[in-house]
Each structure stands twice: as C-alpha cells, then as structure tokens.
Amino acid sequence: MSTRPDAEDGTGIDENLVRSLLKDQYPHLSELDVHSAVRGWDNEMWRLGAESAVRIPRTDRAPELLRKEHRWLPALAPGLPLPVPTPLHLGEPTDRFPKPWTVAKWVPGEPADRTPISRPEDAADTLAAFLRALHAPAPADAPASATRGVPLGLHAAAVDAGLRDLAAEGIPPEARDVWHAALAAPRWEAPPRWLHGDLHPANVVVTDGTLSGVLDFGELCAGDPATDLAAAWLLLPEGAADRFFAAYGRVDEATVLRARGWAVCTSLGLLSVGRKGDQGLPGGKVTWGRAGRAALRRVTAR
Numbered sequence: 001m002s003t004r005p006d007a008e009d010g011t012g013i014d015e016n017l018v019r020s021l022l023k024d025q026y027p028h029l030s031e032l033d034v035h036s037a038v039r040g041w042d043n044e045m046w047r048l049g050a051e052s053a054v055r056i057p058r059t060d061r062a063p064e065l066l067r068k069e070h071r072w073l074p075a076l077a078p079g080l081p082l083p084v085p086t087p088l089h090l091g092e093p094t095d096r097f098p099k100p101w102t103v104a105k106w107v108p109g110e111p112a113d114r115t116p117i118s119r120p121e122d123a124a125d126t127l128a129a130f131l132r133a134l135h136a137p138a139p140a141d142a143p144a145s146a147t148r149g150v151p152l153g154l155h156a157a158a159v160d161a162g163l164r165d166l167a168a169e170g171i172p173p174e175a176r177d178v179w180h181a182a183l184a185a186p187r188w189e190a191p192p193r194w195l196h197g198d199l200h201p202a203n204v205v206v207t208d209g210t211l212s213g214v215l216d217f218g219e220l221c222a223g224d225p226a227t228d229l230a231a232a233w234l235l236l237p238e239g240a241a242d243r244f245f246a247a248y249g250r251v252d253e254a255t256v257l258r259a260r261g262w263a264v265c266t267s268l269g270l271l272s273v274g275r276k277g278d279q280g281l282p283g284g285k286v287t288w289g290r291a292g293r294a295a296l297r298r299v300t301a302r
Helices: 015-025 062-079 120-134 152-165 174-184 241-248 253-278 286-299
Strands: 034-039 043-048 052-057 087-091 101-105 193-195 204-207 210-214 221-223
Touching (some): 015 034, 062 087, 120 210, 152 174, 174 253
Antiparallel strands (some): 043 052, 052 101, 087 101, 204 210
16 A cells, blocks of 8 residues: 555754754755744655755655655756745755755645645646646656556555455445456556656645645656546545546546556555554554545545
C-alpha cells in the first residue's frame, strides 16, 4: 500500500538549529522570521519570512528525497500551472547537522485533508491542467521508484492484506472488485511519464474552495500516469471524476481502470494512518482516515 514509514521524532530540531544552519550557509536569510510550520512524514518545515520555508529531514530516507527535488523540481516547476515548493537553496551536511536540508518556496493554502474542496468543477479542471502539464515524457535519467508508477501487481499482497485487515474501517465491499479489475487491466506500455507519485489530500492545498497548490515532490518519479490519475477520486468530490478525465484527455479505459486501482491502494494506506491516529499511536493522522474512507466511497460509487 502507498504509505511511508513512521518518521523519527525530530529531537533537536528547533529555531536555534534552523537559524544556525542559515547563518552558516545562507547568512542573508538568517535574520528573517523563523517559526515552526508543519511536521511531515520525512521533513520538518519551518516558515522563513513570508515566501519561503526551511525543510529539515527527520528520516533516513529524507535526504535522498530532498536532493531529488532539488535536482528536478526547479526545471519542472515553470511549466506547471499551480504553485509548488520549488527548492531555492540546498544546505549541505555539517558537524552541526549531518544531513542536507533545503530552502524552498512556501505554497500558501490549507491542506485538503483539513479543508475539503467545495468547488468541484473548478478543482477538476485545475487538477487536470496540472497533471496534463506534469505528465510529459520523462528523460532516460529520470528517477525511478520501486512503489510508484509500477505495475499494480507489485502491491497485490499488501492490498489484499489491507482489504482484510482494515475491513472494520468501513471499506465498501465493491473495493475488492475495483482492485481486481485494475489488476486485470493491460499494463502501461508507453514511455514513462513524469509523476508526482504521492497525490493525496495532505499533499495539496485548497484556497477559496479549490485546488491552489501541490506539495511534497519527494516521490517524484517516472512511470505509469495512472498512479497520479487516482487523484480523480482521492482529491475531488463525488461526481467530479468524469469532468476531470474529460479535461485531462488522452486516456484509455485501461488507464482509468488502473487509476481506480491506485485509488484503492492509496486509500488503504490513508486508512491505516488514520487508524493509528484514532488509537493515538505515533505517526497517526485522524484526518487521513477520513480522507481514505471518502475516497473509497467515491471510487466504488456506481
């Protein structure tokens, strides 16, 4: 299932550390206002002035993700029709902090797992335009992923276990049918496309009822666009998927079937994190469970 490992506790990351890192490597930024903003799976984010943020890694995998964003996102961002957290500076490891870190553009808005979309038609058109722009053919040296943009069969065991173990979380019985139809669909055989790789409600922001930005490109990779097209059900209100696919265009029935399967897969991951939140366990987020249940209702609706 599409979930990330629990983050470390971030012990030792505080305002003094952030300021000292800036002073050592980017002193022209060190006098800006700094305050804690978001603690994510892999990175802790600190606001830096009005327009930027400092991203400090919290997990062992985070440095690789930050370097990948720094390598690729500045080239992709100018062609994208929504704001994204474009890296501006890369901080190198030192004795003070032995991991790389970044300064990136701040993307304003409220995460969609906390502020649902209320203008579905506008959001469907906006999401379609964003993914149409992002899903360009990827170069030969684009990053690959072991879990995103890959054949769905690689997730079969985890999804079957999730459907069984999370049954008490309100999974519609039709979810299994959607999943099996996706597994049976023809694979993506065209050249790999650029993918965000992690489009769920906590990784997009909402302003005035519609999508206003896309966050966290740590899973950026090349592969099957169906991974991202699952956002038609993961992000958009019920009934908006048809409009989304009409606006996105150039998609065949097999890709839609695979996208529905990815929506089931990712929703189960959201439910798992939500269950931890309900139980007060580390890494749990109650809002993710709500988002996962809503997405499963949408993707299984007739």
